[in-house]
Amino acid sequence: MLKTAVKHPEVLAPAGTPEKLRIAIDYGADAVYIGGDAYGLRSRAGNFSFEEMAAGAKYAHERGAKVYVAANIVAHEQNLAGAGEFYRHVRDAGIDAVIVSDPSLIETAITEAPGLKVHLSTQASATNYETLNFWQHEGLERVVLAREVGIAEIKEMRQHTDVQIESFVHGAMCIGYSGRCVLSNHLSLRDANRGGCAQNCRWKYDLFDIPELGQKRELMGHNAEGKIEKFSMSAVDMSMIEHIPDLVDAGVDSLKIEGRMKTVHYVSTVANVYSTAVRSYCEDPEHYQLKQEWVDELWKVAQRELSTGFYYGTPNEDFQLFGKRRRLPHYAFVGEVLGYDDVTKQVTVQQRNNFGIGDQIEFYGPHFAHHTQIVKDLFNDENEPIERAPHAMEIVHFTCEQPVKPGDFLRAQSKL
Template sequence: MERTLKRPEVLAPAGTLEKLKVAIDYGADAVYIGGDAYGLRTRAGNFSFDQMKTGVEYAHARHAKVYVAANIVAHEQDLPGAEDFFRNVQAQGVDAVIVSDPALIETCILSAPGLPVHLSTQASSCNWETLNFWQDEGLERVVLAREVGIEEIREMRKHTDIQIEAFIHGAMCIGYSGRCVLSNHMGLRDANRGGCAQNCRWKYDLFDLPQLGDKQSLLGTDDNGKPEAFSMSAVDMAMIEHIPDLIDAGVDSLKIEGRMKTVHYVSTVANVYSAAVDAYMRDPEHYQTDPAWVDELWKVAQRGMSTGFYYDTPDEQDELLGEQRKRPSYAFIGEVEHYDAATQTVTVQQRNNFGVGDHIEFYGPGFTHYAMTVEDLHDEDGEAIDRAPHAMQIVTFHCPHRVAPGDFLRGLKVRRHTRTHVQA
């Protein structure tokens, strides 16, 4: 008998209204955002209620959903005003809220009845009995702890029908499911209330401190004479090569981390995972990971990539130790505003310095790509220029391939006084 598969949702981060629109345009089925309170990313471009409404209208017009993260660990002083917050979120048409604190969960259920509640990964749900408990409490979805393995998810799916959401790409917190106290200890910034200082990403040395004399580094120096250093940081998660396992295990929502990441990151990662999921759903029996998807993710990967806890306990290969790993060499350089097919001229809003002679790549929704070398460049007045150095500058140049408004451009990061070209 032919098996029936359920297509999972591709859930992307949206730190700003622009990123929300980009994520949806580039394939995300849903986005998660933060409001002006109760979220764990106080430094992200969080949404006012008016912006929420605009984002929800944009998403719903394109058959996508919007979730609001309200996942802090609440102290007494955080609770006043929560009722109004959840009522206002519901009034904007938001599809669900993501909450971890039981007091906030109860407040939401009582003050905004009918507003779906998803349990945050901060609650560290690692077994199906816990999932059933939260379903009995009225929640419709659980975001699993990041320490859960793929076989554990299969077991959960056998014993519960609550929706399962799991992180499949992005930065991994060194703290257990994100519950870190290092930031508070070292900088009086409470990571569990939105103030994470990213202490685990800092570089550390190890010293011998004798009673007298200079302190001596125990780690030595590298080939350039600089002190060796280590961090407590994990590499990023990337499950692009394991989409069948995630879908077959019964994951309902594939979550991408990164509300503080760039438009370049959001568009690229949403595009890749949407393409992979669509390909698997079209033909699961003959599905293979496209190497182009992996290459695309490396263009925005920051710390290397790992499968986290899905298949085994992470080891030193999953940490930022030793020799620096592959880093992205591409920079986000612009967005297409218009394409004139008659003259084969593209109008671009510049976001990063580029110019004549640079090899660039256009990419767009649906995993479309086109690479070319810039042979001419003109400013808004039609004057020929060699480079576009000014942020948000409007430029035009000849492009023999049709591109579309909303497509993005990237190019190799260029060192000062040098120019390096992408290999076609």
């Protein structure tokens, strides 16, 4: 039977700063999630003031996008005071929903900020449709599934509930169940469940066998090259770009990208790829084909190896970081286009990383626009010829062989 166009799920991107919010939406995201000055799990992200929330919501709504605020800490007694006022400010700023895990904060949001929609955070570990129906009955419109849920389970959930389902499709995976981990508390005195995760699972560890008191024997791990290597508990990152049809057909309403701490290079690239792939499948599922260029594009911003997480079974040792990297990104973000002169073919760029004459530069923009060229000339903001642009955020000009637009980005081989 021929497939007709299918419902387009939301592509939900991270936005750790107002700049990243703008970029994520410009590069195709249907919605973004941000953090406020309280109640979020990323205390070191560029979290938003209420004024910045209002400005971000206005920018998004003018472009048909939505903004959600993550307020998903596990609250202790001292965290509860002022929550109602916080949620009312979020609502009045025009935010579309808050993402919450703590039942007391959920109740506060519903009762003290009427009209503010609430989404259940992945931290709440929703893994079955009975749980989804419970939270819908409590007044929530969406549940972000635990990252331990598989495709087959999502299909079953969809058959038994009509609450919105959101699921992570790309980004870092946590060694703790649904992100609930106490390693950081014990080893760094930073509470991971209240915004202070030190990512201790990414550290390297010696491993010892202690069969009896006073005895200690180091257990040697060997990497792929046979060399001794310390152990870690670090999971590889997730990427579901090769399985968009499975996600859409299973009934996922929102495809969530992890990474509020990530760079504008990451946010723009990943939002661009997933929005392009999702649009391609939903418009013509019968003739949809995964494009290798989408996969290759994601590897340009990858920090670790990539896997499908728990979607198709329990992860094995290949889903852990150990030994020689199987694949490395080779690109660096080098600048943003500020303007382009159609007559002189000169592009004006705000530099972000060192580049210069003779380097191969790749331009990329929204809707998967790309072209590559060699930098043949380079001028500073006083129009003086220079060989390289080594100073962060400096304004430079050079000849661009194809038209580009403000907001397009530049990347280059990371040897620079």
